Amino acid sequence: MKTISSTGTIKYLPFAKAQVDRNFKVIETSEVWDMIFINQKKNTTETGQEFAFPANSLEELNKECLEKKQNGEKVIPVVCGEGNLLWYRWQIMPCYDEDGNAQGSYILREEVTEQIRDEHLLTKVQEVARIGGWEIDLIHNNIYWTKTTKEIHEVDMDYVPTLEEGINFYKVGEDREKITELVSRAISDGTPWDTELRIITAKGKELWVHAKGEVEILEGKAVRIFGTFQDIDQKKKADLEYKKVSERLLIATEASQIGIWDLNLRDNSLEWDQNMYRLYGIREKDFSGVYDAWESAVHPDDKEKAQYELQEAIAGNKDFNTEFRILYPSGEVRYIRAFGVIRRDSQGNAINVIGTNWDITELKKTQLKLDYSKESFERAFEHAATGMALVSLEGNWIKFNQNLCEITGYSEEELMMMNYLDLTHPEDRSRDLQFRSEVLEGKRNSYQTKKRYYHKRGHIVHLIVSITGVKNIDGELSHVISQIMDISKLVKAEEHLKSLVEITQSQNASLLNFAHIVSHNLRSHASNMSMLTDFLLKENDPSELQTIGKMLKDASESLNETVAHLNEVVQVKVGGVEKVRSVDLLKKINRVKKNINALLLEKNAECQIDIPEDLRVKAIPAYIESIFLNLFTNSLKYASPERHPIINIKVKQIENGSCTIEFTDNGLGIDLEQHKDKIFGMYKTFHHHKDAKGIGLFITRNQVEAMDGKISVLSKVDEGTTFSLLLNTA
Incomplete structure (x- = not known):
């Protein structure tokens, strides 16, 4: 127990100290203290800054220390005159007379602004990066997890795991076996680890984490293991997906005979993969440059068009997506489809074009056969006495005749911007969707129903609609054909009678x-x-x-x-x-x-x-x-x-x-x-x-x-x- 001396002085102490009585009135201060604080008033320091004395907070701490007869400590911020925030650690040491009666207290002040800022910054960095810390006390068999580590594991903040529970969060199989091996090796010979594994959180979510561990050795024995724990789930899954896509792309290009090319616009050089040479029916060793090989193969009538469309894409006017013919050394004509993506620098200048080529010759031949059938169908479609429409599986118009425009009152452009459900009366939608769903699921081939459309002018049009599913050559439903008959006059007559x-x-x-x-x-x-x-x-x-x-x-x-x-x-x-x-x-x-x-x-x-x-x-x-x-x-x-x-x-x-x-x-x-x-x-x-x-x-x-x-x-x-x-x- 300290007693206040009547003769002692703290004025010349080399640190900030103040003496207050039991009513928290200042008795004496050191010169270092006086540089900033004097009697709870704002005063200008040698550097010209002003500081507010945190009297209320300190008085509460002092009162608590006097009541409990023990020292106290608290970190309290102070705002200077320019608005800057400084942090100080305040220590209260109560003093008593020889009879044990409280006489006052000594107050010590220490600036800890940098320390507090570093701690706050570190905490924020850990929160943003989702990095948590952990520690295993091998002597007392205690485990400590930081707040972020608990958040990653999706456990309560008061959760305290055992070593076995901590390991059991790792996914059963190779992940749990690996972490068990790493921890065992660390305990036995002090080997650290840095690995990526999967855990199953307390709420059942699978996450990828980056786990690092270090070992503290004392007298040849591991006494503590500590490290970091980071949530890398999104990045890891993205990396795995990228790897999977890359592998699939390689397999796909090889299997589909798709050629890949890269045109460097800075030096006008062109690179081909081996599929490109196979597509063009030529050998790499027969040409001194790839660009020469391309020019020699493109059909003379299509070369100017292909070059023009490439320049338009480079200028940003359109995408590079074109078709052209090539000539094999044997004289055979083949059709090539080309697609390219323009890469640009930060100023928007084109750097290179990366693209693909594939042979569409067979597709072109088939297309010619289809054109004739399509022409015959379109004549019947356009001149039908009822409204006719081709509708996608998603319910969007593919094509319709003029009769449908007359029934609904909308122009062709307006109808194309709409879905058939946009026209359908709300009370008819559920029944229509049910029938349509049965067609899409193969439960029926067609159906006929009465329904109502909204005319462009706002009135209701009564219809009989017949829907028939259309399948592709693989037997899969591709779209539906709708026949739409306007029966409004008949319905109006029935309603009048009713x-x-x-x-x-x-x-x-x-x-x-x-x-x-x-x-x-x-x-x-x-x-x-x-x-x-x-x-x-x-x-x-x-x-x-x-x-x-x-x-x-x-x-x-x-x-x-x-x-x-x-x-x-x-x-x-x-x-x-x-x-x-x-x-x-x-x-x-x-x-x-x-x-x-x-x-x-x-x-x-x-x-x-x-x-x-x-x-x-x-x-x-x-x-x-x-x-x-x-x-x-x-x-x-x-x-x-x-x-x-x-x-x-x-x-x-x-x-x-x-x-x-x-x-x-x-x-x-x-x-x-x-x-x-x-x-x-x-x-x-x-x-x-x-x-x-x-x-x-x-x-x-x-x-x-x-x-x-x-x-x-x-x-x-x-x-x-x-x-x-x-x-x-x-």
Whole structure:
């Protein structure tokens, strides 16, 4: 335990040292310390730099040392005035008086910036290069792996392997046998190793690694083995693949009689392999130079063309991919196919051309025979009465006739940029692909199906498509032939007939729905007028009689308007959705509220309406009034006796051409677990109310759906009900 001396001084010590009291106030510093730090303030050094004293970090370390009564050490960075980062190692040595009471501490400072930078740089290099380290302590039989080594092995960071486990990561067979031999030899005679082997990671992945090992010998005995471990999987696999490809290329060129040549553009020299001489039917020893041999063999009529195309490729205008004829010494004409790749320097200048030649004489002869058959097929193809197309196995157009262009509305150039699936209706794709797959797999030779294409103008074209697979001379499927017949007029006629039947059925259903609407709507108005009549007979106050008279007049007018709307419904049922028009939603809701004002007053109901004034929806006016009239009267009819009714109508969402209206009350609610599937059913009731008929919500749903809308409900017993209406905006 150190004690603070009252007479000692550290001022002239040759290193940076400071003395602080137990409150971390500076008592004394050495001159070396003062060159940078004085009393936790920024001060200019002899070199003109400023440094920030890391007081908080040191104070925390000092406090910990005093509490534990032990020395402490910590590396803390300091930022100088110019923004440079310097690293220092700070050592805290607590001091106590003779009774063991803490009096303060000594602080030693040592710059370790270069060391820290080197350590950080080494760590980054290892991470980037995927190089890990490892060590085996042969005395204590301990193994240490660095973070990167563990990452390569795909093990947890707290994993500590044994020597046997480390070896068992190597792939069973020659890799594991080799590493076992190398480790054993290293332990026995200190032989280091440097090898490339395969491991199987903890997650089952096979990796190539570069393993190096060195041995530490003490008194003639190996006591430690250490080394590096690098992930070289990508590079090794690329090298192996390159070697394999090179070997295959050599075999392929020999077997296929492909000649390889190299034209040096700097000295205009040309090199041939032996296959080139065999292709040209000449002997190397008969010519003084390779270029002379080539010129002597090329057909005079093709020499200028071949040279021109080579110069165009060198200039970068096109690829060198050409055909020309050669003459054998015997006078026989052979056809040669030539292909070349231009190598360029960093400035883009051509250095040399490396290429191949191969004999295509037999191919040319066969091509002449095929040309005649092709010409006959093309005449039938182009003049067919239906759309005709050749389609690749990938679904791309190979060729098609003008009739297909007329069926789809696209030009030949536009169709060639498309896939047949681009034209196919989404609902027809899966069936078409299934049939096509069966043809490609050989399960059937052909098929015929109805499908739909999208015309360029956007409308649908109905088709009957016949697909037949075409095989090559090896019996393998090469492409398919499609025959495409436009049956749109026939389908349109069928749909018209079907629509007439559907209209008849719809009109019959509408008659029943209309009868319910008449009954339901007139009963609401009758109830309202009956209640007003009762008020009129019982009331003696002139002012109240006047008010009731006005309300009675309003109810009468509303009844007339409802009758007019019901007459309009009759017309709507005749014309269908053509009667849908733009409707001011807020105005319609307020009109319904006005019609049942007496009922609202009787129930002491509070009604809150939050609908934008400019919101218009696509709807049938009579249907909108009927829907909200039913929702209003239901809220009042099934109000809770425990609280006065509160009705809230608001717009929840407006987007993508539609809006969602929420109609909420605080009434009795509906048990959805029991009645979920019956909410909108005909003659379904959920409360024992004398006026419940079970027809209102049924009518409401049909009216909403007739306007291409949707209605849904959320409800909790004794809390209330929310109806959500999805309507199209105008």
